[in-house]
Amino acid sequence: xxxxxxxxxxxxxxxxxxxxxxxxxxxxxxxxxxxxxxxxxxxxxxxxxxxxxxxxxxxxxxxxxxxxxxxxxxxxxxxxxxxxxxxxxxxxxxxxxxxxxxxxxxxxxxxxxxxxxxxxxxxxxxxxxxxxxxxxxxxxxxx
Amino acid sequence: xxxxxxxxxxxxxxxxxxxxxxxxxxxxxxxxxxxxxxxxxxxxxxxxxxxxxxxxxxxxxxxxxxxxxxxxxxxxxxxxxxxxxxxxxxxxxxxxxxxxxxxxxxxxxxxxxxxxxxxxxxxxxxxxxxxxxxxxxxxxxxxxxxxxxxxxxxxxxxxxxxxxxxxxxxxxxxxxxxxxxxxxxxxxxxxxxxxxxxxxxxxxxxxxxxxxxxxxxxxxxxxxxxxxxxxxxxxxxxxxxxxxxxxxxxxxxxxxxxxxxxxxxxxxxxxxxxxxxxxxxxxxxxxxxxxxxxxxxxxxxxxxxxxxxxxxxxxxxxxxxxxxxxxxxxxxxxxxxxxxxxxxxxxxxxxxxxxxxxxxxxxxxxxxxxxxxxxxxxxxxxxxxxxxxxxxxxxxxxxxxxxxxxxxxxxxxxxxxxxxxxxxxxxxxxx
Numbered sequence: 001x002x003x004x005x006x007x008x009x010x011x012x013x014x015x016x017x018x019x020x021x022x023x024x025x026x027x028x029x030x031x032x033x034x035x036x037x038x039x040x041x042x043x044x045x046x047x048x049x050x051x052x053x054x055x056x057x058x059x060x061x062x063x064x065x066x067x068x069x070x071x072x073x074x075x076x077x078x079x080x081x082x083x084x085x086x087x088x089x090x091x092x093x094x095x096x097x098x099x100x101x102x103x104x105x106x107x108x109x110x111x112x113x114x115x116x117x118x119x120x121x122x123x124x125x126x127x128x129x130x131x132x133x134x135x136x137x138x139x140x141x142x143x
Numbered sequence: 144x145x146x147x148x149x150x151x152x153x154x155x156x157x158x159x160x161x162x163x164x165x166x167x168x169x170x171x172x173x174x175x176x177x178x179x180x181x182x183x184x185x186x187x188x189x190x191x192x193x194x195x196x197x198x199x200x201x202x203x204x205x206x207x208x209x210x211x212x213x214x215x216x217x218x219x220x221x222x223x224x225x226x227x228x229x230x231x232x233x234x235x236x237x238x239x240x241x242x243x244x245x246x247x248x249x250x251x252x253x254x255x256x257x258x259x260x261x262x263x264x265x266x267x268x269x270x271x272x273x274x275x276x277x278x279x280x281x282x283x284x285x286x287x288x289x290x291x292x293x294x295x296x297x298x299x300x301x302x303x304x305x306x307x308x309x310x311x312x313x314x315x316x317x318x319x320x321x322x323x324x325x326x327x328x329x330x331x332x333x334x335x336x337x338x339x340x341x342x343x344x345x346x347x348x349x350x351x352x353x354x355x356x357x358x359x360x361x362x363x364x365x366x367x368x369x370x371x372x373x374x375x376x377x378x379x380x381x382x383x384x385x386x387x388x389x390x391x392x393x394x395x396x397x398x399x400x401x402x403x404x405x406x407x408x409x410x411x412x413x414x415x416x417x418x419x420x421x422x423x424x425x426x427x428x429x430x431x432x433x434x435x436x437x438x439x440x441x442x443x444x445x446x447x448x449x450x451x452x453x454x455x456x457x458x459x460x461x462x463x464x465x466x467x468x469x470x471x472x473x474x475x476x477x478x479x480x481x482x483x484x485x486x487x488x489x490x491x492x493x494x495x496x497x498x499x500x501x502x503x504x505x506x507x508x509x510x511x512x513x514x515x516x517x518x519x520x521x522x523x524x525x526x527x528x529x530x531x532x533x534x535x536x537x538x539x540x541x542x543x544x545x546x547x548x549x550x551x552x553x554x555x556x557x558x559x560x561x562x563x564x565x566x567x568x569x570x571x572x573x574x
Contacts, residue, residue: 007524009517011553037526041533041551044526063556065517067524098525 001124001134002070003141004052005114008045009065012038020045020064027058032140033114035101046101048073048114050141071116072124073140075133078104078111086113086132093126095119112140146262146294147255150403151459158460161403163197165432170194170203173438176221179214180204180440200406200430201417205441211241211382220244222436232280233381243282243381246436250289253282253384256401257290260390263399263457264350264375266320268295273318275301275309275327276355282385283355287322290387296320303327306334313346321351325358325366332369343371352377354386359492360466376466382442383429389464397451397463406430407462408441409450412471413481424449426471427464445471447483475503475568477511482544484567487513490539496521496532500558505570512549513540519555 010016017036024031024047033048049055052068059066076082083102090097100115112135117123127134145151153161171191173180183204184190193202211219220227229245245253266272272291276284278300291298299312303324309331312318321328328351335342342348350373351366363374378389378398383405389398400407408428409418418425427444447469450462469485476482484503491501491513498516505511515536521528533550541547 005524007522009522009529009552009554011551011557013557039530039533041549042529042553044524044529046524063554065519065522065554067522069524098527 001072001136002120003048003073003114003135003137005069005071005116006047006049006052006055006059007067007069008047008059009067010036010038010043010045012041012043017045019062020059023058023062023064024049024055027054029055029058033101033103033112035099035114037099046099046114048140052141069116070120071114072120072127073112073114073135074127075110075135076102076113082111083113086115086127089126089130089132090115090117090123093122095123095126144262144265144267146259151259151263151461153403153460155460158402159197162406162432163195165403166197166200166406166430167191167194169430169432169434169438170440172221173440177219179210179218197406200408200441203430203440205415205428205443206439207443208241208445212239215239216242217244219437219439221438222246227436230280231282231285231381231385233282240280241382244436245384248435249384249437252404252433253286253387254289254293256384256404257286257387258293259401260377260387261290261294261296263390263392263459264352264373265393266291266294266296266350270294270296270319270349271299271317272296272320272322273299273301273309273312273316275303275321275323278302281355282379282381284322286379286385286387287352306331307338310335310338310340313348314340317347319347319349321348321372323351323353324355325353325362326356328353328366329362329369332366342369346370348372350375352386354379357467359489361492378446378464378467380444380446382439382444383431384434388429392455392457392459394455394457396455397465399455399459399461399463402461404431404433406432407450407464409448411481412447412474413476418449421450422452424468427467443471447471447474447485473568475505475570477505477544477546478509480545482511482546486543487540488567490536490543491515494532494536494539497536497552498555501567502558503568505568505572507572509572510549511544511546512551514551514553514558516553516555516558 008020030050035046037044056066095117098116102111102113104111174191189202226246227244228247231243232240274284278284288298348370352375354377367374375391379386389400391398409425410428412426427446427448429442430440431438446467448464448467469483473484496518498518500516502514537550
């Protein structure tokens with residue numbers, strides 16, 4: 001129940017984020033969720049997209065440094081305390097969260113949270129056990 | 144084994160006595176015979192008799208590349224023309240070549256010190272040397288040739304190129320020793336592989352002398368592994384007889400520099416003063432003590448190295464210098480510290496996760512930024528790994544250059560790539 005995420009290394013150069021997004025736009029690849037982690041000198045653009053494999057290829061073709069990672073995507077209720085409840089489950093299970101980002105669906109009452117832990121499998125088990133809805137690849141790519 | 148045990152293991156005291164004696168003679172000779180030096184002495188008010196101890200060498204004028212060019216072709220020759228038997232040239236990166244003349248004795252001294260080097264590496268008269276350097280105006284091949292003949296081994300004057308013939312010479316005559324450029328040694332191993340020849344099983348190679356182009360310790364180890372041989376580092380320059388000025392012994396830890404023939408100084412290229420302590424890095428300055436046709440005082444080699452303090456277990460008393468780490472022309476100063484781009488390059492090269500291309504930016508606040516491309520394979524999407532890499536490089540660089548640099552990680556291919564000599568340092572302080 002892992003979901004593929006695209007990570008792109010971006011150096012701190014004017015227009016570089018735009019260029020990456022433009023490449024995906026031209027290839028007709030839709031971005032479902034996005035997060036940027038950065039330092040003053042460089043950053044990592046993380047994306048959940050409609051077609052991760054093809055996204056990786058088109059980006060690499062124009063010399064972006066791209067890596068595919070597995071992440072967990074879950075559904076949480078879009079209300080106060082929704083995300084903290086999930087994090088509490090992981091904390092109880094002693095799972096370290098490397099990063100997390102969220103996006104809210106247009107209509108629904110649910111928010112989708114993308115997270116990565118050091119070890120994915122035990123985290124997935126802990127979340128499933130607590131009754132959290134974990135999203136399948138297809139569900140996430142075409143939200 | 145020694146070629147000339149007495150000289151090679153002479154006590155430091157006797158060696159220094161020999162040096163001062165030869166230095167005085169050299170100084171007197173150039174004063175009397177070479178107008179260029181006489182004028183320099185007059186300008187600074189120095190007389191040959193002012194040189195009484197080795198320390199007095201600092202009173203003498205330097206000789207530079209430009210001086211050699213300005214006195215082209217034979218302005219620095221100190222003997223009658225009839226005594227000159229050989230011309231070599233050294234191609235500079237710019238302008239005219241430098242002309243270098245040898246008397247009969249000079250050729251013999253060059254061959255003799257080369258013979259010391261060869262015996263030091265374990266060669267005997269039973270060995271077979273395939274000399275794959277260019278014979279001609281360049282000193283490399285000829286001085287090696289003469290030295291090997293002195294040792295009494297069979298010399299195959301193959302010259303460079305024609306790889307298949309080189310390999311069949313090795314097979315037909317049982318070559319044990321190569322004199323070769325490092326890049327050609329690497330290339331030749333590929334050719335052998337494509338021909339189905341195993342250099343370890345099918346050849347009788349024991350050792351190689353590689354040189355005439357810069358190479359790293361990693362390259363040396365690679366050549367040693369490919370051929371299962373010993374590779375010895377050497378130092379030489381045409382201005383000082385060519386190859387064999389310094390050479391590694393079996394310890395492979397620094398190159399013994401023949402101090403009966405050369406007076407060694409390490410100077411700070413900025414202040415031109417000797418470095419404060421033995422072992423400190425600086426520019427190698429050599430005074431020839433045993434050259435007849437064209438003695439040179441305090442020749443600035445522009446090569447950056449340091450003396451390895453202490454005795455060598457091999458018993459030779461002639462001090463060792465470290466591998467040349469750069470050219471003094473490339474040096475820059477950051478917050479009062481002398482830094483060579485090669486120091487930074489070496490650190491980056493030892494880090495697998497970055498590419499070979501890099502750039503150094505010095506800005507108005509006297510900050511140094513090192514920009515380096517990450518390698519595609521190292522990127523796993525984890526920010527921590529990038530931060531760790533950045534920290535690791537910063538730490539290693541700080542230990543090397545004593546200033547904390549800012550390290551920027553770039554995408555592969557984003558730095559300009561250079562053909563030939565790369566412009567690595569961008570100094571914004573000069574604008």
